[in-house]
Amino acid sequence: MSTNPPEGHPPVDWTKWEPAGEGDVRSPCPMINALANHHILPHSGKGISKSMAVTALTSTINLDSTIANVFASVALTTNPDHSAHTFDLDHVSTHGIIEHDVSLSRNDIAFGDNHTFNSEIWGKVIDSYGLEKETSFESASRVRYERVRACKAAHEAAGKEFGYGVKEFVLSYGESALFLGLLGSPEEGKIPLKYLRVLFEDERLPFKEGWRPSERPITQNDMNHMIFSLIKANEHKAAEAAEVGLGTIHAVENAVTSILPSYCTIIIIGKSASNAT
Ligand code: HEM
Secondary structure (H helix, E strand, O other): OEEOOOOOOOOEEOOOOOOOOOOOOOOOOHHHHHHHHOOOOOOOOOOEEHHHHHHHHHHOOOEOHHHHHHHHHHHHHOOOOOOOOEEOHHHHHOEOOOEOOOOOOOOOHHHOOOOOOOHHHHHHHHHOOOOOOEOOHHHHHHHHHHHHHHHHHHHHHHOOOOOOOHHHHHHHHHHHHHHHHHOOOOOOOOOEHHHHHHHHHHOOOOOOOOOOOOOOOEOHHHHHHHHHHHHHHOOOHHHHHHHOOOOOHHHHHHHHHHHOOOHHHHHHHHHHHHHHO
16 A cells, blocks of 8 residues: 655555564664665665665655755764765664664663663653653653653663763754654644554554655754754753753753754764764
8 A cells, every 4th residue: 555755756655564584684763663664775774875765764754855864974974884885774773873872762871782672661651651642742751851860860770871961862852853743743743652652663654553754844943843842841841951961941942953953963063073082
C-alpha cells in the first residue's frame, strides 16, 4: 500500500517492513532504524552516502532539506574511516557526536550499552504518560525531564560523571521536537501515543495506525517552535537551566537561539571542539 510522498517523489510502500536480520546494523535512533527497516535506507544499515540519507529524509518523511543535509553531514563524520563518503548506522552510536546521555530509550554510556533499545528504560518513559492517549508539549516535556533527573540520579549513585550540558540539552529537546513534528504535530505537539510506541518499539512508521507523512516539509522554524514550546512547558525550567550551567531561563533561551538555526549546528561545534583537544 502506497502513500502520497512529497511532490515530485515516487510513492512509498510503507507496508514493506522487516526488522534487522543477521549482519545488519542499527543505530540508537528510532527513525533512521525505521527507515532501514522499511528498505528506504539500505536494510543492511551499511554504506549510506550523504545523498542517500538526504533523499530518504526529504522524499519520504518530508524533513526540510536544510536540516536533512546537516544531519547527513554530521552522520558522515561518525565513520571512523575519515576518508569514507558513507556511514553505517552503528557508526552514529559514537558517544559525544550525536549520541548523548539522557536518551528516552537507550542507556547512558557510563552503564554500558548506549545504542540498543532498552525496554526497561522506555517502559518507564511511556508509562509516565499515564492514561493519556496523545502527547502534548506539557507531557512530552515532563517525561523528558523526568528522564534527565533519573539519569542524573543513576550517575550520582554510581559515582559516574554525568554529561548533561547545553549541547545535550538542545539535542534532547530537539529529539522530542523531531518525533512530535515528524509524527504529525509541529504546531500543537499532539500525536497519538500509539504512534510513539510504534516508532520506538517496532522501529516502524505507524502507517497502519493512520500516520501519514506531513504534506509540507518540517522546517527549522517548526523545530524552533517545538523546542521552545517544550522548554516553556517544563515546570522545572529554572532547575534545568541551572543544571546545564546557565543561570536563568533567559540565558538558556539565548544560548539555544544563538546556537540555532540548526540544532545540529551544535553537533558540529561540539565535534570541532573535541577534534581540537
Ligand atoms: C541522518 C539523520 C539522523 C541521524 C544520523 C540520527 C542520529 C541519531 C542518534 C545518534 C541518536 C541518539 C541520541 C541519543 O543518544 O539519545 C538519535 C536519537 C533520536 N533520533 Fe535521530 N537521527 C537522524 C534523524 C532523525 C529524524 C529525522 C528523526 C525524526 C523523528 C529522529 C528522531 C530521533 C529521536 C526521537 C531520538 C531519541 C531517541 C531516544 O531518546 O532514545 N532522528 N538520532
